[in-house]
Amino acid sequence: MRDFWVFGYGSLMWKPGFEFEERRPALLRGAHRSLCVYSWVHRGTQERPGLVFGLDRGGACRGMAFRVRADRREDTIAYLREREQATMVYVEHWRPVMLSADTSVEALTYVVDRRHPQYAGPLPLERQLEIVAGAVGRSGANPEYVVNTATHLQDLGIRDHRIAWLAQRLAG
Structure with a gap:
């Protein structure tokens, strides 16, 4: 068994939330980051x-790839499935990055x-702001999630004007 990679x-x-050996900036082609999922959990x-x-399909997405040791494969994938597949809104794929x-x-x-049913599709920014502003779930406040993601994208040098616009308004 070999080490494997996870794209975030x-x-x-x-x-x-899982142990990894290495973290590297990565580019995924054929899909883009979108605030397009209604969170019920x-x-x-x-x-x-x-x-x-x-x-979501189309475009490209810059993110982070994490290399996980082969002996942690089963535990890491089980953890990710529990975290990401709570309502089965995502499909697990192995994709080149x-x-x-x-x-x-x-x-x-x-x-x-x-x-x-949780797929929201592309929503106008004002509608996204309205939805995110007052939502809270098991993992915390929705605004915190968007602002944290925007901050980390900025720290990585990844520019996303839509996310920055939302974060600026949500942060206050």
């Missing part, structure tokens, strides 16, 4: 959904299922 594009970037409830990020111009690895990714 939202809270996994700043709070992976971690950042909202079914009665008052929040919004969380999903990998670029670690550099000449280095590609297969990474475990969680891509939004567009047929799932």
